[in-house]
Amino acid sequence: KAGVTQTxxxxxKTRGQQVTLSCSPISGHRSVSWYQQTPGQxxxxxxxxxxxxxxxxxxxxxxxxxxxxxxxxxxxxxxxLELGDSALYLxxxxxxxxxxxQYFGPGTRLTVL
Amino acid sequence: xxxVTQSPEALxxxxxxxxxLNCSYTVSGLRGLFWYRQDPGKGPExxxxxxxxxxEKEKERLKATLTKKxxxxxxxxxxxxxxxxxxxxxxxxxxxxxxxxxxxxxxxTSLIVHP
Numbered sequence: 658k659a660g661v662t663q664t665x666x667x668x669x670k671t672r673g674q675q676v677t678l679s680c681s682p683i684s685g686h687r688s689v690s691w692y693q694q695t696p697g698q699x700x701x702x703x704x705x706x707x708x709x710x711x712x713x714x715x716x717x718x719x720x721x722x723x724x725x726x727x728x729x730x731x732x733x734x735x736x737x738l739e740l741g742d743s744a745l746y747l748x749x750x751x752x753x754x755x756x757x758x759q760y761f762g763p764g765t766r767l768t769v770l
Numbered sequence: 771x772x773x774v775t776q777s778p779e780a781l782x783x784x785x786x787x788x789x790x791l792n793c794s795y796t797v798s799g800l801r802g803l804f805w806y807r808q809d810p811g812k813g814p815e816x817x818x819x820x821x822x823x824x825x826e827k828e829k830e831r832l833k834a835t836l837t838k839k840x841x842x843x844x845x846x847x848x849x850x851x852x853x854x855x856x857x858x859x860x861x862x863x864x865x866x867x868x869x870x871x872x873x874x875x876x877x878x879t880s881l882i883v884h885p
Contacts, residue, residue: 661813700814700857700875713872747813758804759873761813
């Protein structure tokens, strides 16, 4: 069974630009969550989508947004990038966020210059 | 507010030297506690889920245990390939008035096993 895939794996952007990251969950999984991981803050929850609806949201500014498509694939967008947005962005999928363990993808390493 | 504290922050072991990692947590009601392993530059890899005090789970050289306040990840006769950061996360049960199931992660324990 294929795992969670994320594209791209590495990305370099400059301040003020916007970026879109993509996540394909494990087949059959309907919940997709996004996390930001930095050395200073550790793993922090961004948001979670289930059946194309955002069900949970972490404490991040509105520059961070996401969506989920009917095939459960998800995208995350960050607008007006800041230096502090440099991080490893992780996507995790589960059959149902409320009841199941989450399985993580390899992450997208975003560097903002 | 849910809190998760992992100790030690870093641990160096010799191959074959058994030890334990600690995860202390504070939640209003525990729905589940999760252990993950993370290699540098990669996403966390799921290891175990524990749901109630007294529960234990094993996988190869790893054994996870759970009490009402903490969880331990015991590593028996570790090998260099066990070197990684081990993350603990808790998911609380929302109150009847409503809430979310957002998991809270600890900062992790960085384990290095020397041959």
